[in-house]
Amino acid sequence: MFIQTKPGENATELEFFPAERVYENGPLAVTREEAAEKSPLAARLYEIDGVAAVSLTADSIVIAKSDARDWSSLRTEVFGAIVAHFKSGDPAVSEAADETAPGEFDAEIIDQIKDLLSTRIVPAVTQSGGDVSFHSYKSGKLFLKFQGPAFSMLTGIQNMLRHYIPEITAVLDYRESLPKPGLNTPEGIAIQKLLEEKVNPSIAAHGGRITLVDLQKERAYVRLDGGCQGCGMADVTLKQGVAVEIQKLVPSIAEVLDVTDHADGTNPYYQPS
Secondary structure, eight states, X not given: OOOEEEEOSSTTEEEEEOSSOOOTTOOEEEOHHHHHHHOHHHHHHHTSTTEEEEEEOSSOEXXXXXXXXXXXXXXXXXXXXXXXXXXXXXXXXXXXXXXXXXXXHHHHHHHHHHHHIIIXXXXXXXXXXXXXXXXEEETTEEEEEEEGGXXXXXXXHHHHHHHXXXXXXXXXXXXXXXXXXXXXXXHHHHHHXXXXXXXXXXXXXXXXXXXXXXXXXXXXXXXXXXXXXXXXXXXXXXXXIIHHHHHHXXXXXXXXXXXXXXXXXXXXXXXXX
């Protein structure tokens, strides 16, 4: 089996793409505690020392590792586990635990979402040099892929979608569906509150937004969206402003790292060299 890999949100994550469909109804984050009952694939992966989190998508497996392991050796063990799983013939998710499969009603909502995106939202977003596409829909939560300045239009996109489809309770970036264990710690919750109540309101004027991606021991990983993506002053804003506020709030944080792909998509603030 040929398996490709792609870097994840930060250095602790790696996405594995086997030459097989993984879980059509993904993304599905599976914790270590529920793996034995919910997912034979995740259970096999958690047997590897250093695997901290597992998330299954339609065509990939997102692995988060502990700081104690290095990808150079861990990658080989994960390859072996994935190959062994597909050779075994076991499903990625147990049939009894597969409660996320969209029913007929959800399928109708997804069709409506895709129609609104293609006819109303995408044409408006592309005029600003951005793009947006469907990722998944679960229990009222809609996950979209945003590119370039499209993220700065999130509020308008959400208002339009919820106007026509009231079943949608929230519109989120697709990366919010991936496992981020550090976000639920007291430190992670405090940093998220800082960003939402103090930092983001101050940069909202040019459509900017900063999101805490994960917290791994002494490192905080953040992503810059909207007007902050590709902005020439993003590094200064992060190092001299946001990082200082985060480290003041949580002194144990030694580094605040930016995981944004500032060259992704078309952005008015980004100029190729």
